[in-house]
Amino acid sequence: MTGSVPFPLRLGRRSAIAGLGAACTLAAARRARASDLDTLSDALEQVNPPTIPPSFSFQTATGARQTLADYRGRGLVLNIWATWCGPCVAEMPALDALAARVAPFDILVLPVSIDQQGLAAVKPFYGTHGIAHLPILLDPDGDVARAFKVQGIPTSFLVDRFGRVVGTVEGPVQWDSAGAIATIRGLIGPGLSVQTQSG
C-alpha cells in the first residue's frame, strides 16, 4: 500500500510530526520579539549626499585604539550609547540580533559606549543582558558624541563601504526587523567581496 504513495506525500509520516512540533516551537518563538520601539524607516534621516564623518578614535576591550578607517570597505552601523541611558539599553538586544543578521553581508554593528567607567561598566552589562554578537567598544571621554555633535543618545550612524555617513538615527529603533535590515542593506550597498564573486 505504501508503495503506491507518490513521493511528496510519502514523506508524511515522521517528518509530519517533526514538522508540526517544530511549527509549534517556531510559532511561539517568533512571537517573542514584539516591540514598542519605532521602526527604522520612521527614525532614519538619510544623509544625501553622503558626508565624511569627523575624526575620532575609540578603544577596544583590550585597550587598542581604533578609528573608522580600520573598518574601511565594510558597512557600519555605529551606535553611541551608555549603560545609564534607558532608551539605549532598550535597543541593545535588537542591535545584538542585527549584528548576527547583517554579518553575512559584511556589515558590522559598532556600539561605542561613552560610559566613563569603560570596560568595568560595559562588560558586566553584556553579561547580564546576554549580548553575544557585539564587540565591546569604549569611549570614556565622549569623543565620539562630541565629534558628531549629537543631540543626545542613543544616536546611530549608517556608514557605507567608502567610509561615508549615509544615514543618522536618533532614539531607539527595532533594528532587527526584516524591514530595517533591508533598509540598512539598501543604504550601505552590496559587499565589495560579494560583488567580485558575482561579477
Place this chain on the structure above:
Amino acid sequence: MTCREMLAGLPRSLGLAIAMLALALLAPAAARAAASPWVGNRQASVRLITAEEATGSGGAVDGGLEIRLAPGWHIYWRTPGAAGLPPAITWQGSRNLKGAPISWPAPLRIALDGLQSYGYEGTVVLPIALRLAQPGAPLHLRATVDYMVCRNICVPRHAVLGLALPSGIALPGPEAALIAAARSRVPGDLARLGLTLVRAAAVPAGARRSDLVLTLAGRTASLIAPDLFVEGLPQGAPGPPHLMAGDEPGRAILVLRGIEAPATVLAGRLLKFTLTDGPDRAATFAARPVPAAAIAGAALLPFGVLALAFLGGLILNVMPCVLPVLALKIMAVAGLAGAERRVARLELLTTAGGVLAGFAVLAAALIALKAAGAAVGWGIQFQQPWFLAAMTMVMVLFAADLWGWVTIAAPRSVAAVAVRGHHRSRRLSAFLAGAFATLLATSCSVPFVGTAVGFALARGPAQILAILFAMGLGLAAPYLLGAAAPGLVTLLPRPGQWMVRLARLFGVFLLGTAFWLLLVLLRAAGWIAAGSVAGLAVLLLGLLFWRHRLASHHPALRRLSSAAASLALIGAIVVPGIAAAPPSPPAAAGTAWRPFTRAALAGGLADGKVVLVDVTAAWCLVCQVNAATVLDRAPVAEALAAPGVVLLRADWTRPDPAITRYLQSFGRYGVPLDVVYGPAIPAGIVLPDLVTSGEVLRALQSAAGARRAAER
C-alpha cells in the same frame, strides 16, 4: 556614575548654562528673592527655590530644586530603575551651608519596550532641607546640578544655580506653596494610608527568579491603582505589581513578579518599598522578606495541581477542539474489534505512548522557550497565520484520507488497516494519532487545564514536565484503561462496512474543523490570507479527488496531480505569512465592548464604575462558549448593559504583548480570563474559566457593593 561622566559624553554647547550662572551670581542680590533664575532651555530647565525670603532664626531653610520638563521628557528618581541617572547636586562654593538632604517625591513608572524606569514628568520640585552652619547668618547657595533628561534620547544636562538669602525674619515667599505641595508628595509611612504590612514574602519562580508578595491589612479597599517600587534588589527593575484580594477579609496582596534574583537571595535582605496609589497617596517602608513556598490564596499543593492536570487531560478527550482527533482515535479502537487481546492491548498502549510523547515534546518546547526568555503561553501557536494554514491543510489531508482519496502513512486509512492488518503500520498510526491529539489539544484551555498550565509555566522545568505529563496521562487514560481491561474493546461491533461509513462521517468532522480554522485565520490574518488558504484547500481536495478517480494506469497524470497537490500544500503554508493583513481596528461600533487598555481599566475604576475585562481569542472555544451562553445572553447581557458597567475586551487572537503581560499578572498563560473590578473590589475577582450566569451576576453585585453603600 558621576555627573562629570554625563557632561563628558555630550557637546559643551549645553555648558552655556555656566554663562547663565555667572549672570545669576553677579546679579545684585538686593532684591529679596526666594528663587534663582531658571537655567536651561525649552526641553528642560531648573532653578533653586526657598520657602522663605530670609534665613530667620531656625537651623534650616526649606528649599527645593524645581525642574521643568517639556512634554514627553522625563528625569529620574533616586533609584532610576533598569537604566537612568538621578539628578545630582553638589554645593561647592556655597556659604553657611552644613548639609542639604533631598527628599524625593513618589515617582512615576516610565516603561519603554518593557524596560522599567522610575522618574518624573512635567514640573517637579525636589524638596531640600538647607541646614545652616550658623543659624541667623545669611546663606549663599551655589548648586551645581547634573541631571539627565530622556525622551527617546537621553541628554545629560549641567546647570549652576545661585541664590542668596539674607538674614532676617523668615517670611514665606511665593515659592513656599510649591515646596509644601512637593513635601506632601514625599511618601510618608504606611499608617498615613491607613495600611499596615502583614508580611513580605519571597516566593521562588523558577531557579533564578522569584516573586515578592506583600500582604497588607487596613483600608485595603481604598486601593485603586497601586504601584510599588522596590529599592535594594541585587539587579533588575520589576514591572508594576498585581493587586489581589487577600486570604482574609480586608487584606490585599501585592505581587511583584519576575524579580531577577532567586528567592533565597531575597529572603532576609533589607528592601525598601515605595507604594503609590494615584498622584497624591504614597508611603514608604522597609521589610526583610521571609522565604515562602507559594502565593497565599493560590496555595495549591503540587499533588492537587497534578490531580487537576490529570482531570483536565481526561476532559480534553471530549472537548470540541479534540473531537476530530477523538474521531480518529475511536476508529483506532474500533479497528481492534475482534482482534486478539494481545494486539489490542499493545495498540492501545501505543496510542497512549503517542499522547505522552506529544506532551513530552510540548513540555520540552515550553521549557526551552521559557529558558530563552520568550513569552510563552497556552495556545499561542494559534496566533500564527502560517500555523493555522498548516493545520487547515492537515485537516483537509486527513479528511481525504478518511474518504480513501489518498493514503497517508499517518493515521492510515482505518478500513484498509482493519482488513489487512499490517501490524507495524497499525502501531505507527496508533502512535501518531496519540501525538496528533496532543497537538490539537493545545488550542483548548479547558477548566482545570488553564489553572494547571498556568501553574506549570510560572514555575520551573521539573514542574512543567510533571504537570504536562499528568495531563498527558489524563488524555491517554481511556487507552490505558482499555489496555488494562482489553475485554472492554471486544464489546465494540465487529469491523465491517459501518466503519467505512463512520470514517466518511468523521471526514466531514475534519472538514468542519478545517472551516473553523479558516475562520480563525480570517480573524488573525485577514481576508486575503484566509481566502487564499481556503482556495488552496479546495484545490488540494479537488486534486486529490481527481487523482483518486484516475485509475492507477495513468501513472504520469497521478504523479502530476500529486506534485500539484504538494505545491498547493506548501503554498497554503507560505501564503498567509506573506499576505497577513495588519490588525483591523478592533470593536465594531454599536457593541458596548471597548478594547482593553490599562488606562481604560484605571479610568473606569476612577469613575467608580464596575469594569468587566474579558480576555478572549477567536481560536479559544471556551471563550466562544462563554460569550454565547453567558455574556451575550439574558440575564447577564442586561446586567452588563447597565450604565454603571464598563466592558473591556482584550482580543488575544493576534499576538499582543500588553495582553500577554496582563494575563501573566494573574499567573495565567492562556485564555479565557474574565475579571470583574468595582469600587468594592478594586483588586478584581477572577471568574472561573467556564463561567455561569450566577457567578457573573454575583461578581458584578459584590464589585458594585461599596458604591451603593457609599451612596446611602
